[in-house]
Amino acid sequence: GNSVTQMEGPVTLSEEAFLTINCTYTATGYPSLFWYVQYPGEGLQLLLKATKADDKGSNKGFEATYRKETTSFHLEKGSVQVSDSAVYFCALSSNSGGSNYKLTFGKGTLLTVNP
Amino acid sequence: GAGVSQSPSNKVTEKGKDVELRCDPISGHTALYWYRQSLGQGLEFLIYFQGNSAPDKSGLPSDRFSAERTGGSVSTLTIQRTQQEDSAVYLCASSVGGRAFFGQGTRLTVV
Numbered sequence: 001g002n003s004v005t006q007m008e009g010p011v012t013l014s015e016e017a018f019l020t021i022n023c024t025y026t027a028t029g030y031p032s033l034f035w036y037v038q039y040p041g042e043g044l045q046l047l048l049k050a051t052k053a054d055d056k057g058s059n060k061g062f063e064a065t066y067r068k069e070t071t072s073f074h075l076e077k078g079s080v081q082v083s084d085s086a087v088y089f090c091a092l093s094s095n096s097g098g099s100n101y102k103l104t105f106g107k108g109t110l111l112t113v114n115p
Numbered sequence: 116g117a118g119v120s121q122s123p124s125n126k127v128t129e130k131g132k133d134v135e136l137r138c139d140p141i142s143g144h145t146a147l148y149w150y151r152q153s154l155g156q157g158l159e160f161l162i163y164f165q166g167n168s169a170p171d172k173s174g175l176p177s178d179r180f181s182a183e184r185t186g187g188s189v190s191t192l193t194i195q196r197t198q199q200e201d202s203a204v205y206l207c208a209s210s211v212g213g214r215a216f217f218g219q220g221t222r223l224t225v226v
Contacts, residue, residue, distance in 0.1 A: 044215075
């Protein structure tokens with residue numbers, strides 16, 4: 001079945017540091033890939049997505065590139081801010097095997113950015 | 116409505132009691148998910164509904180947990196004989212084309 005593995009946190013960075021949160025996946029067919037973010041006290045929301053190989057999703061300074069050869073979708077940001085402190089979830093959606101776009105999430109990575 | 120609505124937002128119940136959690140998905144979304152998020156933990160998949168297909172119940176932790184979705188819209192998650200380890204935030208999401216929209220969750224506390 002499908003699965004998503006992301007680096008375990010927590011991750012603690014200083015403001016303006018470079019961020020990478022690794023995510024790899026296992027899926028049949030051609031999944032779409034997502035990063036969701038959960039800010040403190042808020043619900044999960046979509047951060048960015050990519051629907052095919054070599055696509056780059058980007059939003060709020062975050063980027064992730066769909067790498068089919070390495071089955072990865074690592075999240076990066078060049079300079080984090082305190083306001084980026086949140087839990088980040090990698091996810092995939094695949095309609096293979098009759099599962100009709102069922103979403104599969106990683107366990108989440110807690111990011112804390114200190115001033 | 117404009118988003119996924121869950122009720123109640125908070126529920127405190129005594130151990131051994133049954134609880135029902137409600138989710139109103141976005142109109143037209145055929146897929147609906149229930150997840151559980153315990154303090155400091157990630158998302159734990161519980162159940163997935165897709166249209167008229169049989170639900171994927173593979174994530175339900177025990178037979179005390181059940182869920183239904185009536186008319187392809189509103190869903191109810193029922194926990195019977197609640198235990199303290201059931202305390203968590205229960206999240207509902209609906210989706211179309213793979214993108215999920217989450218509700219604010221129901222925080223369940225079993226005392």
